[in-house]
């Protein structure tokens with residue numbers, strides 16, 4: 088039976104109002120998160136925002152000051168109860184692999200299966216080795232493996248006891264750029280093939296957007312937004328998320344005859360004419376701004392950076408504000424060139440009121456089961 092989406096009974100992992108302080112530092116404040124079986128969730132946020140604390144709370148390496156954590160429907164921590172890490176069905180994969188150097192690949196993977204009878208243990212080791220395509224390296228030692236292979240062994244070791252949730256703490260950050268994308272793809276494929284629920288911590292925006300089913304953006308111990316990658320990037324809930332998940336410029340906007348306008352033109356969608364327009368701003372990512380050379384344009388190219396496929400232009404508008412515009416490489420406009428800057432065709436930019444997406448101010452706690460539209464007041468044409 089397919090579990091109902093976001094039904095608490097079906098969650099592989101659930102955090103309810105989880106708090107954790109270290110002295111004066113609030114490392115986790117009112118964390119709410121429900122992860123479905125087989126779901127891959129990435130956690131992203133600036134250094135010190137509480138990502139590791141969240142993982143450690145789930146793993147049982149920290150105790151919450153308040154709140155409830157359930158794993159596979161069982162209470163792992165609440166006000167009275169606290170399951171030790173070894174009794175939680177959680178697998179861990181760290182950045183530095185943490186493989187035992189004196190054990191072979193097979194020995195490393197078998198390590199977490201000591202309670203199983205020898206025959207079953209050997210069968211399971213063979214099974215997970217096949218999953219990560221390392222059967223041929225079973226008798227090697229960690230120092231005889233590449234970084235990517237070591238990471239796959241670490242994953243195999245975490246998967247061997249069939250945990251309810253695998254926690255991956257920046258698992259690819261010690262790998263070089265080219266290898267990272269490949270190992271990430273391999274790891275995701277194995278997690279998907281085994282239907283494993285996983286939480287991955289990263290500080291890399293591209294990784295967060297490309298790896299998971301949902302992204303959790305954290306800031307100062309709080310969850311700022313939880314949503315599918317497209318929503319976090321295209322419909323950020325706040326100025327912080329808009330800025331953190333990619334380049335963004337902000338232009339003041341006002342409502343005129345039910346339409347929202349900014350210096351780059353009209354924003355698609357209709358707004359109630361009586362919408363108060365103080366503090367309204369449009370969020371524009373560089374790829375959402377188009378440029379056309381025009382001697383009568385009221386904007387001017389200040390500088391351009393060639394980036395291979397794209398050229399990034401810095402453009403000063405008539406008001407003196409600047410925006411960035413990413414154009415495909417055939418469009419390369421020289422500094423001093425007069426241009427007309429517009430919102431690219433098909434773009435429906437996010438509108439902020441103050442620090443939060445307009446229409447959700449004051450913003451409710453991110454509700455996992457709130458319909459996506461609740462955060463989007465714009466009626467698209």
Ligand code: ADP
Nearest residue numbers: 109112114132133134135136137138139140141
């Ligand atoms: P992140 O993983 O996002 O970098 P952390 O969860 O490691 O963030 O830390 C969150 C905050 O809690 C930081 O301000 C950090 O300094 C603080 N912190 C984390 N662990 C401890 C600890 N054991 N003692 C005191 N402060 C801690």
